[in-house]
Amino acid sequence: MKNRSVHIVSLGCPKNQVDAEVLAALLAGQDFQITPEPQAAEVIIINTCAFILPAKEEAIDEIFRMAQHKKTGALKYLVVTGCLPQRYGKALEKELPEADLFLGISEVPNIIQHIKNLASAPPRVCRTVVKKADFLMNAAHPRLLPANSSTTCLKIADGCSNHCTYCIIPAIRGKARSRQPDDILREAEGLAEKGVKEIILIAQDTTAYGRDLKGRPGLGLLLQELAAVEKIRWIRLLYTHPAHLTEDVLEIMASEEKISRYLDIPIQHIDDTVLKAMNRRTGSKQIFALIEKARAIIPGVALRTSIITGFPGETKTRYHRLLDLIRLVRFDHLGVFTYSREEGTPAGRLSSRISEREKQRRRDLLMEEQAVISFQINQSLIDSRQECIIEGKSDRPDYPFYGRCRRQAPEIDGITYLKGENLTVGKILTCTIREATEYDLFGEAS
Numbered sequence: 495m496k497n498r499s500v501h502i503v504s505l506g507c508p509k510n511q512v513d514a515e516v517l518a519a520l521l522a523g524q525d526f527q528i529t530p531e532p533q534a535a536e537v538i539i540i541n542t543c544a545f546i547l548p549a550k551e552e553a554i555d556e557i558f559r560m561a562q563h564k565k566t567g568a569l570k571y572l573v574v575t576g577c578l579p580q581r582y583g584k585a586l587e588k589e590l591p592e593a594d595l596f597l598g599i600s601e602v603p604n605i606i607q608h609i610k611n612l613a614s615a616p617p618r619v620c621r622t623v624v625k626k627a628d629f630l631m632n633a634a635h636p637r638l639l640p641a642n643s644s645t646t647c648l649k650i651a652d653g654c655s656n657h658c659t660y661c662i663i664p665a666i667r668g669k670a671r672s673r674q675p676d677d678i679l680r681e682a683e684g685l686a687e688k689g690v691k692e693i694i695l696i697a698q699d700t701t702a703y704g705r706d707l708k709g710r711p712g713l714g715l716l717l718q719e720l721a722a723v724e725k726i727r728w729i730r731l732l733y734t735h736p737a738h739l740t741e742d743v744l745e746i747m748a749s750e751e752k753i754s755r756y757l758d759i760p761i762q763h764i765d766d767t768v769l770k771a772m773n774r775r776t777g778s779k780q781i782f783a784l785i786e787k788a789r790a791i792i793p794g795v796a797l798r799t800s801i802i803t804g805f806p807g808e809t810k811t812r813y814h815r816l817l818d819l820i821r822l823v824r825f826d827h828l829g830v831f832t833y834s835r836e837e838g839t840p841a842g843r844l845s846s847r848i849s850e851r852e853k854q855r856r857r858d859l860l861m862e863e864q865a866v867i868s869f870q871i872n873q874s875l876i877d878s879r880q881e882c883i884i885e886g887k888s889d890r891p892d893y894p895f896y897g898r899c900r901r902q903a904p905e906i907d908g909i910t911y912l913k914g915e916n917l918t919v920g921k922i923l924t925c926t927i928r929e930a931t932e933y934d935l936f937g938e939a940s
């Protein structure tokens with residue numbers, strides 16, 4: 495290859511983004527130039543998600559869009575990696591002839607050889623390489639972080655063994671596989687040396703961490719060890735399963751200053767019949783008890799949850815239990831998704847389906863309720879002092895910077911606009927909240 499330039503597109507969740515950063519670092523280590531401009535790239539890699547129908551549609555649209563650079567740019571080879579090839583394999587070759595190569599999840603560490611083979615192999619030879627999904631990154635795998643990254647995710651495990659009936663992830667990414675604690679700590683220390691101030695722990699289910707390892711080291715111990723990494727200032731925990739979130743983890747979160755008082759607990763539903771059909775391994779009583787316990791142990795904790803509406807068998811009565819849940823619990827942050835029927839899942843075979851129009855109507859009503867609650871919660875924060883991390887410059891002259899306080903996770907929650915003296919990107923400071931909208935806060939550094 496003459497230019498050796500590569501553009502990487504990462505779709506889907508933060509777990510995919512970490513894989514994309516590993517791909518980028520491996521290529522950069524072999525003198526490939528990673529370019530942000532797709533029209534300048536000789537190779538484009540699209541790291542895909544295939545969790546639900548909208549994610550698949552987004553991936554296919556992106557493949558078509560990037561393929562245009564074969565006509566208008568320098569593009570010679572279009573490579574599709576990640577969950578889409580892992581799920582559909584060689585079937586994609588006929589459906590997406592625009593792509594030159596499809597690579598499964600376990601091919602991440604082999605990306606250099608695959609790219610070299612593209613340039614030397616006859617056209618259309620071995621277009622798909624998909625093996626068992628057993629790749630698990632470790633601290634020896636480099637990551638190419640965005641410039642001046644003060645926040646990044648740390649993947650502590652991959653795969654899932656929960657087998658929720660609506661979810662295809664175990665079939666795509668394999669069973670739950672945890673990294674060794676010392677390996678995670680090595681990566682955290684390396685990230686800290688690069689200037690990272692906040693690490694966000696991610697996995698398909700972070701609370702299942704360590705169950706597959708000898709001695710069964712748990713999430714609680716890992717949190718304590720990570721809190722001892724000197725240059726890390728904030729630790730955030732995402733994707734905790736309500737059936738697996740234990741009291742010791744809550745107590746450690748409350749006792750460790752570095753761990754943000756923020757809990758992401760995707761409950762998915764509150765009706766017991768629906769929860770059983772989803773195979774969520776928890777019921778409404780346990781969910782309410784867990785929320786009460788979390789708020790008692792961690793005063794002021796910001797709670798985020800995710801809900802699926804329109805699941806088969808969700809009657810009007812069962813749906814209204816979701817509305818009652820939102821009004822009663824008053825989550826700080828809420829994500830609502832309409833049920834996506836996925837082939838290959840047990841739920842995909844269920845009858846009593848709900849129309850897409852009705853699913854959307856139910857979602858919109860839930861989000862309208864949440865908007866009122868979020869506004870009230872944010873208004874109550876006016877005049878409070880919040881620790882914030884500055885992430886960039888805004889387009890507002892009155893609040894020229896933006897960032898997040900501890901109660902906000904990147905991408906999924908609102909942001910905090912900031913004004914004051916001596917503000918710089920990457921800095922952690924204390925501000926006083928002066929204004930608030932449904933999802934965003936406005937702070938003055940002090």
